[in-house]
Amino acid sequence: MNRVTVLLPVYNGAEFLTETIDSVLNQTYPDFDFLIINDASTDNSEEIILSYTDIRIKYLLNEQNLGSIGSPQKGMDLIQTEYIARIDQDDLWLPDKLKKQIELLDSNPGIGLCGTSIELIGDRTGVRMFPVSNELLKVGFLFGCLMSHPSVVFRKSFLIESGLRYSPDYYLADDYKMWIDCLNHTQIYNIPEVLVSYRQHQSQICSVHAPAQLKVKNRVRLEMLERIYPHPTEEEKEFHLKTFAEQKIESVNDYKKCIAWKETLQFQNKLNGFYIQARVLDKELNKYMQAGYKKYVLNRYFKKKSIINGLRYACSFDWRYLSLRRNLSLFYKCIL
Incomplete structure (x- = not known):
């Protein structure tokens, strides 16, 4: 058989x-x-x-x-x-x-x-x-x-x-x-x-x-969220679904809110017995947030890659929230 x-x-x-x-x-x-x-x-x-x-x-x-x-x-x-x-x-x-x-x-x-x-x-x-x-x-x-x-x-x-x-x-x-x-x-x-x-x-x-699929998908996302944070507020649920999970970062302020939400998730994960290993949660959330922030930077400053746009980005100080590796990659592409 x-x-x-x-x-x-x-x-x-x-x-x-x-x-x-x-x-x-x-x-x-x-x-x-x-x-x-x-x-x-x-x-x-x-x-x-x-x-x-x-x-x-x-x-x-x-x-x-x-x-x-x-x-x-x-x-x-x-x-x-x-x-x-x-x-x-x-x-x-x-x-x-x-x-x-x-x-x-x-x-x-x-x-x-x-x-x-x-x-x-x-x-x-x-x-x-x-x-x-x-x-x-x-x-x-x-x-x-x-x-x-x-x-x-x-x-x-x-x-x-x-x-x-x-x-x-x-x-x-x-x-x-x-x-x-x-x-x-x-x-x-x-x-x-x-x-x-x-x-x-x-x-x-x-x-x-x-x-219709997105609505059901969001139900599952919230069920997964509630495994580390059993009782999020309606405002927190909305932020998680529309900004955090979709990586829709449209400003530095949005990114700062994502950092605060990440800290909330880490704290709740600890309260609930580390459903997800602390080190893994920290590293992976950072990765997802950085990917979302890079999309924002590319959309705002680098629709066309050029030295002028690179300087504009450098003078904005928005680069402070992106990792060194990702920043170097952006500047390198501007020079080429």
């Missing part, structure tokens, strides 16, 4: 489905079952799936549409193998993806959820390197969803023991909610290597429902 099942939920995914299935079948780790659940598609997804003869593929057709939470959860419940690997219908795996994750999970029994970094393809391109360790992810989840759904592998045993399931109440951010709930039951980890190609296009759920 294979130890791994790959779960691919499909709904009207014909456009990219062949590429996705091929990327799974071409894994260098070959010993897996491949469960494809067709959620009552109305396009030719079924025809594409049935064109494959690979014996690893197990096909299941839902008589009625269960939705983007119900259909994957049905698959998670049916799967009985040691590991469950998720992939979405428009994304791709690099060939060694599954092999590297299974090796890591086999070597680290305390880790119950493993993701990877990703590259963006399609309408937007780039690379997203996610926080790696459990403690780094705790800080990262204060800001957003820093694991990629089509990259994750679950250890089935911890899902059974914890009873964790995707929550319909968090539709559009149910993965983000799942990740922070996993923190209560297991260690989580992101392999610091790009092993997934994550497709960006206008018809995907996060593009179509962006405003």
Whole structure:
């Protein structure tokens, strides 16, 4: 019996489905079952799936549409193998993806959820390197969803023991909610290597429902915040969501408010038994704040890099709040 099942939920995914299935079948780790659940598609997804003869593929057709939470959860419940690997219908795996994750999970029994970094393809391109360790992810989840759904592998045993399931109440951010709930039951980890190609296009759920998704995302952000600060005021919640988590620093005064908020979070974290290691929280919050402040500096002083703008920035004294390394980088680019 294979130890791994790959779960691919499909709904009207014909456009990219062949590429996705091929990327799974071409894994260098070959010993897996491949469960494809067709959620009552109305396009030719079924025809594409049935064109494959690979014996690893197990096909299941839902008589009625269960939705983007119900259909994957049905698959998670049916799967009985040691590991469950998720992939979405428009994304791709690099060939060694599954092999590297299974090796890591086999070597680290305390880790119950493993993701990877990703590259963006399609309408937007780039690379997203996610926080790696459990403690780094705790800080990262204060800001957003820093694991990629089509990259994750679950250890089935911890899902059974914890009873964790995707929550319909968090539709559009149910993965983000799942990740922070996993923190209560297991260690989580992101392999610091790009092993997934994550497709960006206008018809995907996060593009179509962006405003609604942000509302649910903010609910999860606040739940994560309340693990280190159980009773923030409404004003503090608003600042955390609109300025701190979004890194929307538009003035030096905003940055000073972020420093004060960081000190509040550190104090509350201490009062609540150091949910996040003190050293990690301090270092990572500084990193996020500096990144936000650099965006402000670039937008205000360096829309066009020049020696004149560099001197204007130097005379403003706004440079005092940016690290020496970041300042030297800005001035160096002005000189070139």
